[in-house]
Amino acid sequence: MITFDEAFDRLISHEGGFSDDPRDSGNWTGAAQGVGQLKGTKFGIAANSYGYLDIKNLTLEDAKVIYKRDFWDVCGDTHPAIKFQLFDASVNHGRSNAIRFLQRAVKVADDGDWGVISQAALQLMDSNDVLLRFLAYRLKFWASLQKFDIYGRGWTNRGAENLLFAAEDN
Known part of the structure; x- marks a missing residue:
């Protein structure tokens, strides 16, 4: 059985560091290009779903807690x-x-x-x-x-x- 830690290690290889590409709707707090604040995405945690977070300064451990709680x-x-x-x-x-x-x-x-x-x-x-x-x-x-x-x-x-x-x- 794959553990959460093993799954997280795999998944995080798909998710990059910080990105604030304005073409990506997920990087905007309003979930659409140009709507809300451009706060970006880091470790797959995106502004469109987690606009209340300081995305740029999110740590890998913070992301891991969110993944376990919200997605596992x-x-x-x-x-x-x-x-x-x-x-x-x-x-x-x-x-x-x-x-x-x-x-x-x-x-x-x-x-x-x-x-x-x-x-x-x-x-x-x-x-x-x-x-x-x-x-x-x-x-x-x-x-x-x-x-x-x-x-x-x-x-x-x-x-x-x-x-x-x-x-x-x-």
């Missing part, structure tokens, strides 16, 4: 490979979007709320099938974003790395 336990019992993928997607896309990807992967209504129906469907499916479907939905999501031309290479590399993790973990 997203759904019930699941295979460790799925748990890591859901954790990474929750940080990258937000909990609700990550849950929607997993709900699509297990073929239930994608309402962004993890409940007993979603959990039952997850437990009935082969973990490898869930992983492949989950990562496919994630890749489709990235490709649908208007800023894919700007950030797509990094997103695609993250997806490829996560496919390798999925193969290793499953």
Whole structure:
């Protein structure tokens, strides 16, 4: 079973240091380019969700506490490979979007709320099938974003790395 510390070490390799790129909506406290304050993102902790924080001076330990509290336990019992993928997607896309990807992967209504129906469907499916479907939905999501031309290479590399993790973990 992958531990939170192991998952965090993997995930933080996808998340960079401080960035205040004005083209990135996540760097703005208003969650849209040019709306609110440009406070940036650091270690994947973004101004659009954590605008009350001093993002620029956030420490790695601060980020780790936030990750554990807000993103680690997203759904019930699941295979460790799925748990890591859901954790990474929750940080990258937000909990609700990550849950929607997993709900699509297990073929239930994608309402962004993890409940007993979603959990039952997850437990009935082969973990490898869930992983492949989950990562496919994630890749489709990235490709649908208007800023894919700007950030797509990094997103695609993250997806490829996560496919390798999925193969290793499953």
